[in-house]
Amino acid sequence: MKNMHKEFDKELAERLYQYTEEPPNELWNKIALAARFKEKDALWISWSNYSAGAILFVSALWMIYAVAPAAERRDQAYAMGMSAETDQGSSSPNAPGTPAVHVNPRPGSGKNLEPPSSGVSAATPVTMGVERKSVPKTAEKKGSAARDEVSYGSAVFTEAPIEPKSSSPAPKLLVGSIHSRLDTTIVFMDKAGRTVTVEGPRKKIRGNQFSMYFMAMPALNYQLLDVSQADPIQIDSVYGSSAGNIGQMGFRAELGIEVPWTKRLTAFAGLVYFHRNRIIRYTELTPGPLQPVSLPGGGTALVPQITTQQSSFQDEARNLGIQLGVLFKLSSDKHRILSAQDALNSETMKPKKRLVHFVGLGMEIQKSLGSTSSPMSETLHRPSLYAFTSFYYRVQYPDAGRLRFFAQPMVGYLYYASETKDSPFQLKPLSVGLNLGCTYRMR
Amino acid sequence: MFTTDLLTGCQRGDAKSQRKLYEISKSMVMGVCRRYTRNKQEAEDVFQETFIRVYKNVRQVKDADHFQAWIRRTAANAAINYYHKHKRHAHVPESEGYAASNEDHGLILSHFTDEQLIGLINDLPDGYRMVFNLYEVEGFTHAEIASLLNISEVTSRTQLLRAKTLLKNELSKLGIRKYEKYA
Numbered sequence: 001m002k003n004m005h006k007e008f009d010k011e012l013a014e015r016l017y018q019y020t021e022e023p024p025n026e027l028w029n030k031i032a033l034a035a036r037f038k039e040k041d042a043l044w045i046s047w048s049n050y051s052a053g054a055i056l057f058v059s060a061l062w063m064i065y066a067v068a069p070a071a072e073r074r075d076q077a078y079a080m081g082m083s084a085e086t087d088q089g090s091s092s093p094n095a096p097g098t099p100a101v102h103v104n105p106r107p108g109s110g111k112n113l114e115p116p117s118s119g120v121s122a123a124t125p126v127t128m129g130v131e132r133k134s135v136p137k138t139a140e141k142k143g144s145a146a147r148d149e150v151s152y153g154s155a156v157f158t159e160a161p162i163e164p165k166s167s168s169p170a171p172k173l174l175v176g177s178i179h180s181r182l183d184t185t186i187v188f189m190d191k192a193g194r195t196v197t198v199e200g201p202r203k204k205i206r207g208n209q210f211s212m213y214f215m216a217m218p219a220l221n222y223q224l225l226d227v228s229q230a231d232p233i234q235i236d237s238v239y240g241s242s243a244g245n246i247g248q249m250g251f252r253a254e255l256g257i258e259v260p261w262t263k264r265l266t267a268f269a270g271l272v273y274f275h276r277n278r279i280i281r282y283t284e285l286t287p288g289p290l291q292p293v294s295l296p297g298g299g300t301a302l303v304p305q306i307t308t309q310q311s312s313f314q315d316e317a318r319n320l321g322i323q324l325g326v327l328f329k330l331s332s333d334k335h336r337i338l339s340a341q342d343a344l345n346s347e348t349m350k351p352k353k354r355l356v357h358f359v360g361l362g363m364e365i366q367k368s369l370g371s372t373s374s375p376m377s378e379t380l381h382r383p384s385l386y387a388f389t390s391f392y393y394r395v396q397y398p399d400a401g402r403l404r405f406f407a408q409p410m411v412g413y414l415y416y417a418s419e420t421k422d423s424p425f426q427l428k429p430l431s432v433g434l435n436l437g438c439t440y441r442m443r
Numbered sequence: 444m445f446t447t448d449l450l451t452g453c454q455r456g457d458a459k460s461q462r463k464l465y466e467i468s469k470s471m472v473m474g475v476c477r478r479y480t481r482n483k484q485e486a487e488d489v490f491q492e493t494f495i496r497v498y499k500n501v502r503q504v505k506d507a508d509h510f511q512a513w514i515r516r517t518a519a520n521a522a523i524n525y526y527h528k529h530k531r532h533a534h535v536p537e538s539e540g541y542a543a544s545n546e547d548h549g550l551i552l553s554h555f556t557d558e559q560l561i562g563l564i565n566d567l568p569d570g571y572r573m574v575f576n577l578y579e580v581e582g583f584t585h586a587e588i589a590s591l592l593n594i595s596e597v598t599s600r601t602q603l604l605r606a607k608t609l610l611k612n613e614l615s616k617l618g619i620r621k622y623e624k625y626a
Contacts, residue, residue: 009607011552013579016564019557020470021477023490028465031494 029313215254217437225425238282250276264329274319281312318369325362358394387416408435445510453501472518477561478576479522489525493518563613571606578603
C-alpha cells in the first residue's frame with residue numbers, strides 16, 4: 001500500500017517536473033525592459049549622464065585652473081606694466097621672449113606696419129602691458145622689412161585715430177589688434193607723435209589647411225513616431241518622450257576633417273556614430289471576446305469587444321554614417337579695435353575669450369547597425385538606411401584651441417528611410433534636439 | 444542547448460545570448476512558475492522576476508552543466524519570494540475523508556492532462572502548494588523547506604500531508620467521473 005502511494009507521488013511529481021508551458025510573447029519585452037536594461041542599458045544611460053557630468057566638470061575645472069590663472073597673470077602683467085623704452089637702436093631684432101617694439105617717427109602714416117625707422121628719442125618712454133611671448137626666429141631674421149608682410153592670424157589692421165579729449169596729447173592709436181590667444185599687436189602714437197608698434201608672436205595663415213576633429217556629445221533628441229497602418233498590430237496612440245527626458249538621451253560621436261573655405265565658412269565631412277536607448281509607450285488595441293450587438297433593422301451581430309492595453313518597449317538605435325556640411329561663424333572676438341585710451345587701459349586690453357556663435361547645415365546618411373533590445377525595436381530599426389539633414393545653431397567656447405566646448409540646439413529632417421511595411425512604427429520626419437559636447441582638433 | 448558559449452555570452456551581457464537563453468528556457472521556467480502560483484497572472488509575474496534574476500546573477504554559474512538546474516532553482520526561489528510577498532491566509536477546506544482505492548489513483552493520473560494536473564495544483568492553498576512542490580517535485584527536505592518558508596518542520600510535514608490528501612481527493616472526485624467514462 002505504502003509503495004503504491006509512493007508510486008503515485010513519484011509519477012505525479014515526475015509529470016509536474018516535466019511540465020512546460022509557452023509564455024505569452026509580450027513577456028520578453030517586459031523582461032527586456034525590466035532586466036536587461038535595468039542592468040546593461042541603464043548602465044548606458046548612467047554612462048551618458050556621467051559623461052555629460054564629466055564634460056561639465058572638466059569644463060569647470062578648466063575654467064578655474066586654466067583660464068582664471070592666465071587672466072590673473074595677464075592682469076598682473078598689465079598692472080605692473082612693461083617699460084619698453086625705445087631709442088635709436090631699438091629697432092634691432094628683439095631677444096626671444098620679448099615683444100618686438102618698433103618706433104616710427106612719422107605719425108599718421110597710413111602704412112601702419114611700416115618698418116621702424118631711426119631717430120627716436122631715448123628719453124621717450126612707452127609704457128604698456130603686453131604678454132611676453134617668444135618671437136619666432138624666422139621672423140627675427142627677416143628683420144623689420146619682413147614685419148610689413150606679417151599677418152597676425154586673421155587680424156585686420158585699420159587706422160583708427162583718436163582725437164585727444166584734453167589738451168594734453170593722449171596716445172593716438174593707429175592700429176589695434178588683440179588676438180584671442182594673446183597674440184598682441186598694437187601700433188599707436190606716443191606723446192612725441194611717433195608710431196610705436198608692439199608685436200606679439202607671429203602667426204601665418206596657412207592656405208587650404210585642414211584639421212581633423214573628434215566630437216563627442218550626449219544628445220537629447222525629440223523624434224516622434226508614426227503608427228503604421230499596414231502592420232497587423234493596432235496601435236491607438238504612441239507617447240513620445242519629452243525632449244528633456246534624460247532617459248532618452250543618446251550619444252553621438254563624430255570623426256572628420258574641417259576645411260576652412262573663407263574666414264567664416266568651414267566645410268566638414270566625416271563619420272558619425274549615434275546610439276540611443278529610449279522607452280516607447282503605446283496603447284495597443286486588442287480584440288476581445290465577441291459581444292452580441294442588436295442591429296437597427298433587427299437581429300443580432302457578434303462584434304468583437306475592443307480592449308486597450310498599455311504597452312511599452314525599449315527602442316535602441318545604433319547607427320553609423322557619414323556626414324557632409326558647412327559651418328558659418330556668426331561672430332568672433334578675434335578683432336578688437338582699441339581706442340588710444342583703451343590701449344593703455346589694462347582691463348580693456350585684456351583679451352577675452354568670448355563665446356563664438358555658428359550656424360551649421362549638415363547632410364547625413366546613416367546605416368542602422370540593428371537593434372537587439374526588443375522585437376519591436378528590431379522591427380523599427382530594420383530599415384537599413386536613413387538620410388536626413390540637420391540645421392543647427394552652435395555656441396562654442398573658446399574660439400580657438402584644440403579643446404572646445406559647445407551647446408547645439410538643432411532641427412533635423414528625415415527625408416528618406418528605407419522603412420519596412422510590417423513595422424508598427426515609423427519615424428516622423430521632423431526632430432528637434434540639443435547636443436552638448438566638446439570638440440578636439442588634431443592638426 | 445545550455446552550452447558553455449551560451450553561458451559565457453550571458454555572463455558578458457551579450458544581448459543575443461540573453462535572448463537565446465530566454466528562447467530555450469522560457470517554457471521550462473513558465474512550467475515551474477505555473478506550479479508554484481495560483482494562476483497565470485501570478486505565474487507571469489514570477490516568470491519575469493525569474494529572468495531578471497537570471498540575467499542579473501548569471502555570473503554565479505560556474506559550469507554550463509548546472510546552468511539549467513540553476514535556472515530552475517532561480518525560478519523556485521523567485522516563486523518563494525513571491526509567496527512571501529503575497530502571503531494569503533486562505534480558508535483551507537477540511538478533508539472530506541473521501542477514500543478512493545489506490546488502484547483508482549494510478550488510472551486516474553493517466554487520464555489527466557498536464558494542464559489539468561497543474562490546475563489541481565493551482566487550486567491548493569498557497570502554503571500547501573509551496574510545500575508540495577518543494578518536497579515532492581524539487582526534492583527539498585523538510586528542514587530546508589522550513590528554512591525557505593520560515594515555518595517549522597512539523598508545519599512543513601503537516602502541510603505536505605494535507606496537500607496530498609486534498610490533491611488525491613480532488614483527483615478521485617474528478618478522476619472517478621472521468622474513469623467511469625472510459626470504463
